[in-house]
Every structure is written in C-alpha cells, then in structure tokens.
Amino acid sequence: MPDEASLGVTILGSGGALYAHGRHPSGQLLQIRQHQFLIDCSEGVQFRMADLGISPFPIQQIFITHLHGDHYFGLVSLLSSMILQGRKKPLSIFSPPGLEPIIRMQLEIAGKETGFPLQFVELLTESASYCIFENDDLSVWTLPLQHRIPVSGYLFREKAGQRKMIKEKIEEYGLSIEQIKAVKRGEAVFVKGRKIPAESLSTAPNPPRSFAYCSDTAYLPELAKILRGVDLLYHESTFVQADAAKAKRSMHATAAEAATVARDAHAGKLLLGHFSGKYNDLGPLLEEARAVFPNTFLVEEGKTYFP
C-alpha cells in the first residue's frame, strides 16, 4: 500500500453471477494496516489471488455476504487448499446461516480434516447494524441489505491510529523505547525533569478510514444513514437506469441508485461493481453514477483502490 494509506481493497471479481467479458464473480481482499480480510469468495478467487501474488495465509477472517453461489462457491476450494498447504492459523468465517453444513459436508466426504481451528459465525438475520468483530485496529459491522435471500453487507471502521514520531526528536531528547511508545499513544514524557508534550515530539496520526461493502442489494435509501461519512464505499450496480425495473424485480441496484446512496451518505469515494454480464461497455453505468456522485469509479479486477 502507499505510505499514506492504511486501507486498501483489491478487486478479485467485478462481475455479476455470470462470467462474461472477462469479469469474474465477487471477491475482494481488504487490507487495513497489517490485517487482511477476504470479502466474498466466488469460484476461482484463489486462482486470481495466486495470479496477483496474494497469499491466503495472513487472512484470519472471511466475510460472506450471502449464499448465492457467485459470492461463495470458491470458499470450499480455498479451504481445501489451506488444508493441503498445512495451515495452522485459525480462521473465522462470517455469513448468514447455512454455510457451515455445506462446507463441512464437502470436507468430510473428501476425508479432509482441518489442521487449524475453523469457526463459522452465523449472522443474526433481520437485525440492525451490529459489531461482529473487533481488534486493536478496527471494528467490523454488519449492514442490513435486502436481496432475494438473507444478505448482509459489511462496514469496516479503522480505529484512531498512533501519533507519528518526528525522528530527529528521538535523538535530540534521547528517548527510550518506552517513552516512544508513550508518545505514540499521545502521552507526555519527562526528559531531565522537564515535561514534553506528545505534540512536540510527534505529528497527528493518519485519520482513521472506513470501508463499506454493499452487495447484493436492492436500492435502500436508508443505508445512507448508517454509511454516513464512509471514506470508501463499494456498492453493487448490476444495471443501468434503463433496466431499473429489472433491477427492482431481481433486488439489485442501478449505478445511479448506488451513487444516490453515496451522495446521501456523504461518502468519500464510490466503487461500482457486480456488473451484469449483459453489458460489454460499462461507460453508461459510470456516466449515470457520476451525474449523481462525481467521485465514482468502476472497479477493475486486479486493481487496488484506496480512500
């Protein structure tokens, strides 16, 4: 990631349910500081990760939005590969109910035993947004979406980071490791009996970033409230506005609807994806979205996006 970035998302699939125009189904690798998360895991995600030189080993949490195959059919094979490669690190998989028996059944019939702790966390259905995961650096929240089967989006909120040391000051004041840690936390330190405030020794931390993943979902105006101020928003945009009726029927969103959510949420940047296979040229989706929310981009597979 670039020096300034503490959050970046790599696109492992940009298309909808059907593979078309070289666009594969959904999958994203999210990096926040030193943590890596997989969000959705369609067929072939492990191949596309390998082609990008991304190892699955650091991933300890996988977030599946819903149990339509284009969002999870690559999961069981990713797990099988992890087993073959001798993974030991624990892994947690978050999803709407029903995933665990599907996965366990397939591992069992293959005679595979996971040599690592594998935990399935079932999301509460029909719930308001709630926190499902937290560590020192971030928290993850569900996002209530609406689709033909139970679905949840995910909101990743980075926590305030540490102050950044001014290197010259370390030498100037002869600071110890303990003192540096204290300054990074924002605490004053005593040097030769004199109290030096953290502000004199360090600069402000990067602002904490947030990322939201909203797929698949019908257009939900009320999402804007939960997403208020999100830095980077991925929102599905399966259709153009001319196909709005089809979007409504299939409980998908148009590009303009995604942009309306971004605008109303005062998002920083909007990423569009989950494009219908019926469109080769995606120009009209971008045009329609930018008319509503200018800072919009069409995701491309293999690329990493920052807030």
Add this chain to the structure above:
Amino acid sequence: MPDEASLGVTILGSGGALYAHGRHPSGQLLQIRQHQFLIDCSEGVQFRMADLGISPFPIQQIFITHLHGDHYFGLVSLLSSMILQGRKKPLSIFSPPGLEPIIRMQLEIAGKETGFPLQFVELLTESASYCIFENDDLSVWTLPLQHRIPVSGYLFREKAGQRKMIKEKIEEYGLSIEQIKAVKRGEAVFVKGRKIPAESLSTAPNPPRSFAYCSDTAYLPELAKILRGVDLLYHESTFVQADAAKAKRSMHATAAEAATVARDAHAGKLLLGHFSGKYNDLGPLLEEARAVFPNTFLVEEGKTYFP
C-alpha cells in the same frame, strides 16, 4: 475436429489439487461424433470453457470420478449458470455416492430451481467395470481405480460407424435417400433390378475409437487388461519416479507407472496429466514415461487431443 477424427478430448485442467504454474485442477471435454461429455469439473472449468468458446449447452452427461474437490468443485457453479441461462435440456451426472445432497443443498439455499431434468446416477462402489451409459454411437464403462476415497475412471467406446458414400456413385446410380441410408448401414441396394453391394458404393467406416480416463489412482497393473487396445488413454501422473514413495502413500501414480499401464494395455497414445504443483518443469515426467511408452504426451490446457 479434423475430418478423420470422430473423437477428441479438450483439456480444461492439467494440474493436481493445488493451482500452480498456471495449471488448474482436473476437467476435460470429450467429443465423440456429435456428442459432448464433461469429465470431472474442477473450480473454474466453466470459465475455461467460456474462454475457449465452448458452450455447456450440448453437454447432457457429466462424469465425475471422485469427490475430492479438485475434481468437482466447479460443478455446482456450472449448474447454477445453466439455471440462470434458462437451460431446458436434461442433464445426467454420474459419480460415486454422495454428490447429490451436496449439490441440492447449495441450489436450495440459493433458492434456485432447476428448470431442466437433473438426474444423479450413483456408481456402484467396488464393482468390476460395467456399462453405465449407452446410445447409438457409443457406450461408457466404469473403470475400477484405487484412491483414498471411492473413485471410478471411465472408458468411452465408440460403436462401429456408418460406411462413407462415394459421392459420384449417388449420381451415377441415382440413389434415393432411403438407398443411401441402407448403403451407409452396409446393405446392398437394387438399381434397375441389379443388386449393388454396399462395398461398390461406399468406403469402409472410420474404425471405432476408444478413450479412457484414469484419475486419480494408485498404480494398478491389472488396469491394462480392461484397457486392452484403447486408442487414447489419459492416465494421471502426479509424480516423477524419484517421488514414487510419495505417490504410493497418497495413492497416486508416477509418469513411468502410467506409461507401464499404457504399454501393457497396447494403448495407441498416452496422455499424462494431474501434475503435482511441486514441479515447474515437467520434462522429467515425459522423459520417464517415454522410456517405457514412446507415444506419450503431456497435456496442455486448452489443447484438443486425438487418438
């Protein structure tokens, strides 16, 4: 297919369980005359078919050898795509027991209803070779293999074809459609009261071809008997001879063992595949096999092989 060929197999995956060196897990499209069959269907097979311009629609029989993921994890997504694309044609899936509940569970949780007749045929386990499918042009037989879980290979036997008309003779004798059909079947016809033997009006049919698919399996010398005279033999060759102990332990075969089966079966041509991801250079496998059976080839993805 070339004019002379009535049978050809297109490789959709040449690797073993782990994706490596651009080699995907197992899958093959077999064409015999106008029929297309899918043999094994690993993750991403439908993408690789699409990239090669192969439509899944003509396929009405799929043959799965065993329920290790690298041989069937792409099946449920292929079926899901068929459903989305409005398939109506019936489909039969042959496999060792246990596949149907895995597939049905995943389609059900996605709320997918197959709009076409979908039949699962469970193979008898621990059986001698028996015929599981037959039509006017060919028959398909199981092959008893040995692996860590129940597994079956498949032997495809083309039936004797029709005689080929000599075009000039049709005009010369003014043959009717019915007479042409009779000649193709090898029957004599009467023209102006004169009996004309089929041999005078047509040339001999192409010899019927056969293809055997043996993966995954430990080295089984007794296979040669069942495979006697097979025109085109695909036999797994996961390892080189130096790794024979590993092959034995994991119930896989080496390239030289595959070649020994081909030699003892008096096969026409041997195709090697299911290469371990540990080898980048496959030269040694080919060398070891050709020392035993010269007419050996390493399969390459996207290529079609003929007897």
